[in-house]
Amino acid sequence: MSIERVGRIVDLWRFPVKSMLGERVETVEATEVGIVGDRAYALIDRQTGKVVSAKHPRLWPDLFGCRAHYVRPPQAGQSLPPVRIELADGTSPRSDDADVDAVLSRFFGREVHLARLAPADYTIDEYHPDLEQLNPAGERDVLVEMKLGSALFALLGWQSAVPEGSFMDLFPVSILTTSTLDHLAGLAPDSDFDFRRFRMNLIIETPTTGFAENTWVGSALHIGNEVEFAVPLPTPRCVMTTLAQEELPADPGVLRTIVKNNRLALRDVGKYPCAGAYATTTRTGTIRTGDTVALAQVRDEEQVLR
Numbered sequence: 001m002s003i004e005r006v007g008r009i010v011d012l013w014r015f016p017v018k019s020m021l022g023e024r025v026e027t028v029e030a031t032e033v034g035i036v037g038d039r040a041y042a043l044i045d046r047q048t049g050k051v052v053s054a055k056h057p058r059l060w061p062d063l064f065g066c067r068a069h070y071v072r073p074p075q076a077g078q079s080l081p082p083v084r085i086e087l088a089d090g091t092s093p094r095s096d097d098a099d100v101d102a103v104l105s106r107f108f109g110r111e112v113h114l115a116r117l118a119p120a121d122y123t124i125d126e127y128h129p130d131l132e133q134l135n136p137a138g139e140r141d142v143l144v145e146m147k148l149g150s151a152l153f154a155l156l157g158w159q160s161a162v163p164e165g166s167f168m169d170l171f172p173v174s175i176l177t178t179s180t181l182d183h184l185a186g187l188a189p190d191s192d193f194d195f196r197r198f199r200m201n202l203i204i205e206t207p208t209t210g211f212a213e214n215t216w217v218g219s220a221l222h223i224g225n226e227v228e229f230a231v232p233l234p235t236p237r238c239v240m241t242t243l244a245q246e247e248l249p250a251d252p253g254v255l256r257t258i259v260k261n262n263r264l265a266l267r268d269v270g271k272y273p274c275a276g277a278y279a280t281t282t283r284t285g286t287i288r289t290g291d292t293v294a295l296a297q298v299r300d301e302e303q304v305l306r
Contacts, residue, residue: 003296011203016083017068018042018167019054029076030281034172037074042167046111055126064245117165122151136270171278176200179212191253197241213277222294226285234274
């Protein structure tokens with residue numbers, strides 16, 4: 001099997017609480033179920049029972065004003081340490097505070113619960129902007145109820161890539177290349193394709209041009225000396241890429257450019273705008289900033305999907 005070096009890790013990110021800003025780290029541990037501590041928590045709307053998501057920016061406009069980080073680095077095989085959540089109003093509750101739900105509910109103006117496990121019927125509300133060809137159903141300027149995680153896999157009749165109770169959307173790890181970011185910037189110079197808009201775990205510096213990850217699907221990625229990922233699907237993009245965060249302004253042109261230039265077929269469910277790729281762990285270990293990334297073809301499709 002031929003192995004080709006394709007880049008190196010330049011940024012690693014972990015998002016302790018779903019839909020909040022995360023933490024840039026120098027190392028992460030990759031296990032069979034993803035990056036240790038990533039998307040370990042989420043808010044549940046007590047009124048609806050749905051998982052709170054920035055994909056519904058009209059109801060939850062303040063999620064990107066919150067940043068979550070662990071009080072000490074989480075480790076594989078051990079209980080997760082508490083998470084501290086820095087809110088835009090200056091308060092900073094911890095996940096192990098007795099009144100954490102009350103503090104978060106006051107901040108968001110709705111009754112919420114900070115949860116460690118997704119409901120069995122994992123459902124969110126997602127706003128689809130008024131963009132032609134955003135999704136196969138042609139939905140525009142509409143709020144759609146969506147299942148995610150193992151609930152979505154069950155709905156599609158696919159073997160789930162994430163365990164029940166996981167807050168992952170689809171797959172446990174996400175990757176994005178500088179080639180894709182640079183290509184998008186060239187297509188739309190007036191927009192800012194900062195990697196933070198895409199909320200990916202691994203940012204890989206690559207010397208190629210174009211949407212590099214498109215050609216990685218069905219292959220294996222070797223990260224450093226320990227970790228191996230399979231790449232089952234490109235990553236479909238949504239309204240979250242357009243939202244303001246930190247100094248980045250709201251920019252609908254980000255998603256519009258992806259829709260126009262990189263709509264890809266996701267198995268048998270139709271075409272979606274994509275940037276980046278999903279991954280599953282086929283060999284566990286530690287990933288470090290600066291690690292080399294090599295690409296190898298995988299003949300056994302089951303290895304890609306497991």
